[in-house]
Amino acid sequence: MNEKPDVNTKDALLSAAMEVFADKGFDAATVRDICGRANANVAAVNYHFGGKDALYGAVLEEIFPKEEHLTVEPDTSRSPEEHLHDYLTAMSSEIYDRGNGMVTQRWAIFLREMAKPSHNLDFIVQRQVQPRASELRAILAKILGPDVPDHILAFSSSNIWSLMLDHLLTQPILDRLKPKRPMVQGNMEGFVKHIFTFSLGGLNAVKESTKG
Amino acid sequence: MNEKPDVNTKDALLSAAMEVFADKGFDAATVRDICGRANANVAAVNYHFGGKDALYGAVLEEIFPKEEHLTVEPDTSRSPEEHLHDYLTAMSSEIYDRGNGMVTQRWAIFLREMAKPSHNLDFIVQRQVQPRASELRAILAKILGPDVPDHILAFSSSNIWSLMLDHLLTQPILDRLKPKRPMVQGNMEGFVKHIFTFSLGGLNAVKESTKG
DNA sequence: GAGAAATTCAAACAACTGTTTGAATGCAAT
DNA sequence: ATTGCATTCAAACAGTTGTTTGAATTTCTC
Known part of the structure; x- marks a missing residue:
């Protein structure tokens, strides 16, 4: 009332x-x-x-608020590769931005639910993951072209997703490894540049391998 | 029972x-x-x-028993790329082998400790991760060559590690996504083939980008 | 300001946790 | 059979958990 x-x-x-x-x-x-x-x-x-x-x-x-807007506004003047770069930049800076408390908490809770799913994971996936995953899938479909099989597209999509989440999950491991692994924080540009290069190289190799 | x-x-x-x-x-x-x-x-x-x-x-x-032996015995007759393929095959089949109860439990506990580290994570990293990570790092060092900077090597190593763990972490997510994502179980060969192609393409792209 | 509703509070509740206790039991050697 | 030790067991302990209670207090309405 x-x-x-x-x-x-x-x-x-x-x-x-x-x-x-x-x-x-x-x-x-x-x-x-x-x-x-x-x-x-x-x-x-x-x-x-x-x-x-x-x-x-x-x-x-x-x-996990409702979000209708895309991570990256589609811009027809940009190539799919540039689109992917924008997407990686936007996602990485959100995942690894320790400035915004709520965003940090969002990914912490997301990680917890991933490791030990509860009935709430359905809600989180629907709100947080599904739109972003569909967006990435669309980008990759353009890069890989129409000839690539569905399961390859799905694998690739999952691969790039895990490349972005990488340090979020493995930081506790990396901190305990020798030699010391670099952190993402404070080197965001280098991180994004790297996974963009790595991803694109991987995607092109996958695309080539399906041609034969 | x-x-x-x-x-x-x-x-x-x-x-x-x-x-x-x-x-x-x-x-x-x-x-x-x-x-x-x-x-x-x-x-x-x-x-x-x-x-x-x-x-x-x-x-x-x-x-997490003490293991002195390497995941893949070094074979000088094989190229670093073939060595990587052997490594990915061995690791993936272990991670996603649901047949062996103890191995399944091993990775389940590993995942839990990664998401919520306790003081025991030090032990697990030392026993489980460190030797395998060092092994992978050595392989990648050969593939990338001597000119690649240390932090790129570290990033790449972490990338491939996360590609292997991918479905172990994200399966609960993938199960809730539309369109349905394929599972690794029952398609191990396809999975390994894919991440090998993807990894090698990514590594070569990274190697190229450091030449400029 | 009186009365009603909404809110706060200390206290208790019932269920569960890991752990301890001390007596009962099993078992091998004398 | 008796001794001594290792093991099992039912019961209780002490602490924490989420939740409830019923009275006190605040806030709002008229």
Whole structure:
């Protein structure tokens, strides 16, 4: 019956929950921790959201907003290769941008759900992955041409997706490897330049191999 | 299914723990669940291992055995490219072999630790990743030649590593995407052939780009 | 300002966690 | 048979979890 015009404990709870869920994961996060950070009583979560699960749902709704717009606006004056470069630039800078708290939390939660899928993964895929994946697939279809089989297109699409996510997943590993591996942060341009070159080389090789 | 040929409850506990830890992860796994599957008393874990943490440590020790041998025996008669192909074949068939329970559990636990690193990740990296990563790095160094900078070599190494792990991580995502993405299981040859072509094309492109 | 509704709060709840306890049991050597 | 040790077991422990309760307090409405 009543929208909240004033910022109050409900918003504070949501904000704190985003922090904790991203940091600890759903299971390890405790409502007491969340309420503590929000300066709220333990019962506040159940009063305002109905429970821990519902709160997590509200966080997902907040952190994976509906987005109609494409990652990269289609520009007919640019080649598919340039289009791919724009796409890689946009996606990488979002994935590895540690400046925006909510975006960081988004990918942290995404990673957690990938490693241990819950029923919420359907929602996340629909909101976060599906549009971006379709966009990439369209770009690759142009680069690879009409003769490439569907499963090759799917494999390639998955490959490039994993090249972008690479350091998001493997940073904890890379940090423990010798010799020391470089981080993406602070070298974004170099990273994008590299995966663009690598991807394009891979795509062309795949395209060639399907001609024979 | 409840017949216990195991005269040793300690072994039964270890075996059950491998199952549960791989399936649920450390936090969500309960000693009661483990003891139940092992037909053992709840106190058995503490008696035989000293606690849940120590049991997890024992599981890691069992599931990530010391391996001195290389993934692919070096064969001077083969080119670096063929060497890479052998490496990709060996690694992929291990990662995606759902036949061997322990190997499946190994990668499940590895994935969990990657998404939510604990202090045990150091051990896992040292046992599981470091030797394989060094091996791959050596192969790539030969393919890319001596002129390629270190950070490019590191990036490329990480790239190919992530291409192999790709479907292990993203299968839950791919299952929820439209159009349906192909699985690796049942198409191992096609998968390896693809990532080999893609990788080699990417590597050559990277090598070319460093010449200018 | 009175009354009603919405919100906060301390406290308790019930279920679950890993762990401990101390008695009962099994078993091999004497 | 008895001793001594290793193992099992039911029960309880102490702590944490999400959730509920019912009274106190604030906020809003008239």
